[in-house]
Amino acid sequence: MQRKESLASRIFKHRYLYLLSSITLIYFAVFRYAPMWGLLMAFQKYSPFKGFWKSAWVGFDNFASFFKDPFFFVMLRNTMVISFLKLALFFPLPIVLSLMLNETRHKKFRSVNQTIVYFPYFISWVVTASLTFFLLSSGIGIVNKIFYSLGMPAISFLVDPKYFWIIVVGQTVWKETGYGTILFLSAITTIDLAQYEAAEIDGASRMQRILHITLPGILPTIVILLILRLGQVFDVGFEQILLMYNSSVRDVAEIFDTYAYWQGISQGQYSLGVTVGLFKGVVGLVFLLASNMLAKRLGSEGIF
Amino acid sequence: MFAPKAKYVRQRMTLGDYLNYTGIIIFSIICLLPFLYVLSVSFTSPKEYMPMKLILWPEHFSLESYSFIINRNSFMRSMANSVFVTLVGTVCNLAVTFTGAYGISKKTMPGHKFIVPLVTFTLVFNAGIVPNFLLVRSMGMMNSFWALILPGLTNAWSLLIVRSFIEGISSELEEAAKMDGCTELGVFFKIILPLSKAAIATFTVLFMVNHWNAYFNAMIYMTSTDNWTLPLMIKSMIVDSSALGGAVSSTDEKTVPLETIKMAAIVLSIAPIVITYPFLQKYFEKGVTLGAVKG
Incomplete structure (x- = not known):
């Protein structure tokens, strides 16, 4: 042979x-x-x-003028703030919700509620934005209708920069918290039941069992997901932001993706659009590689 | 209240249980309430609808908003476009992803060492919005539905997950088939595909939801309103007209207040998701945990 x-x-x-x-x-x-x-x-x-x-070659001129643009720091700040708010407010919620769901005693109750809380995940950002308008717009928003019936002045939530970040985080919480529990719930099922039995014999309270068995049991999953999330700090939800964007909130809403889109496609400034996109892509790559390496070092397979 | 007394209810409900159940119910209500509101308004008679009154249950039940919107050509056309893109797009996605994944699952194939890293690299880096747009435009796909299908035929994440699924299928079966004179083509169609039903179902769901909900590509490529997909239609009906107030006058919509129609449009656009939801939920959950094999 x-x-x-x-x-x-x-x-x-x-x-x-x-x-x-x-x-x-x-x-x-x-x-x-x-x-x-x-x-x-x-x-x-x-x-x-x-x-x-x-076309003329200009070396790094496009990057130089992009970094010198004061608006660069506005975009950087918006990206970091939205990312951080999503991490701080949104990340813990699926963990809490999965602990709560795990503690339910009725299977039917649990599965019905799971079915409900997963649902918003399947709804597009366009519909999510529409629902936000129905809730908050000054003309047809429920909140302003309530204000009206109470004789209070209307608040223009959607065009006031004060509210933009919290609205975006709120949308994410509403849309993705339920779905986010899937991984934690499946991690909980891998915890050895004997531990709970032993704790029960030792007289551990419900809260003690959650804090000393369930939570440590899913801690590796939490750490890995957190690290992988950190790898995506530059991805703050392009479609979502684009849909909630309007000229009044530009200073708090502009992120690199939206800027690349306006400049590169709407305005036809291709070089600037590509520069912004490339900058975001390279920084994103660095974050991803670093987080993936860290995740691997902690024993996960990483994402690639 | 929630379930009949069963053997797994060992202990009596404690205060903690009630608090916990209440918390879960509150979150569920938050998830559902917007849909209930939209549904109720959409079924309210447009003539009786009072803009400043809050309703959570249809008053003066009527299908008028629906009949209005169903008779509006532009809306129905956008729905037909979305159905077309979703069906054709999903079939293309599945075909390309599964054939490709089978290809990269064979380490003996010359070129395997280059192909897999090249595929994986696109997981972490892509050329970005502008170069992709210029490519699609230079290929003459503006206003073509192919612009919504071809650039996203498959992706590294799906390929790698389907590959690891295929690798889990016993290689002995493949060897046996090859002994019987099956080519790799035969192995793929007679062994791999029939044994991949679960993965096919999962990815059908993933791809369909993505196509049905896709917004950005449709927005940049479908410049003619005739080719709009449903998300573009919804966006222009609701988001564009209500950011600053919501009173957009259109000769079309004089007879009925805008709001009930907007709500009816939303209901129609999420109806396919609701109808297929039991199926979606089952396989989406599988998809998430499949992905977690490598997460």
Whole structure:
């Protein structure tokens, strides 16, 4: 028997496999890697009239002017604040809710409530934004209708920068808390039941069992998810923000993605759009790699 | 109140239990209330509807808002567009993802060592909004439904998860089939696909929900209103017209107040999700835990 087949014969042997995966490979070449050439526009003063090859090369000028723009820090702040608020307010909630669901004694009660709280996750951001308008807009919002019936003046929640961050976090909490419990609930099922029995014999109270058995039991899951979440600090929910965006809240709503979109696509400033996108992509990559490495060091498989 | 006395209810309900149940019920109500409100307003007779009155149950039940919206061509067309993109898009997603995942599951295939890292890299980095947009535009796909299907044919995350699912299928079965003269094509269709039903169901659900809810790509590529998908229609009906007040006059909508119609539009747009929800929930949960194998 031949120890090592020739490359050609191995390729021939797998001809059907290539056939099967050909569309996927072509897809990745065309839609995932070909656009990366476009990243070079970040180093050009791209003009659609001159085209890619004739546009002037400007080195890092686009980046320099982007960093010097005072608005850069506004976007950086918005990204960090929204990310931090989501982490601080939203991250603990699915943990609390899964502990609560785990403590229920009636299976039916539990599954009915799970079914309900998962539901908003399946609703699009467009509908979520619409529901937010029904709740908060000054014309048709429920809250302002209540204010009206109490004789109080209306508040324009959606155009007041004061409320923007909290509205965005509120939407995330409403939409994703229930869904977020899935992983924690499945982590809880892996905890050894003998521990609970032993604790019961020792006379541990319900709260003590939660704090000393359940919570430590899911702690590894919590830590890993937290680290992976930190890896995504630059992804604060592009569609969500875009939908809640209006010119009055620009100073608190603008993030790198929305800016890249306005400048690059709406305004046709391709080079600036690509520069912003590339900056965000590279920083995001660094965060992701760091968090993934940390997660792996703590014994998780990481995400890649 | 919640369930008949059963053997797993060992202890009596304590104060802690009641507090816990109350907390859960409150959160469930928060999740449901917006839908209940929208549903109630949508079924309220537009003529009787009083904008400043809060209702949580339809008063003067009527289907007028629905008949109005169903007779509006632009709305129904956007719904048809969304159905088309969702069905065709999901079938394409499944075909490309499962064939591709089978391909990258075979370590003996020459090129495997390059392909997998290249796929994985797109998980963490992509060219970004502008280059992707320019590519799609240069391919002449503006206003084509393919612009909503082709750029997202598959993704690294799905490929890697389906791959690890396929790797879990016994290789002995494959070997046996090959002994019987099956080619890799035959193995894929006769062994891998029939044994991947659970993964296929999970990814059908994932892809369908994504297509049905997709907003951004439709917004940048569908510049002609004839090609709008449902999320674009909903957005223009509700978000664009109510940010500052909500009173947008349109000759179309003189006869009926806008609000009940907006609510009816929302109900119609989430109806497919509600109808398929038992199926969605079951397989989505599986999808999350599948993903967690590598999370």
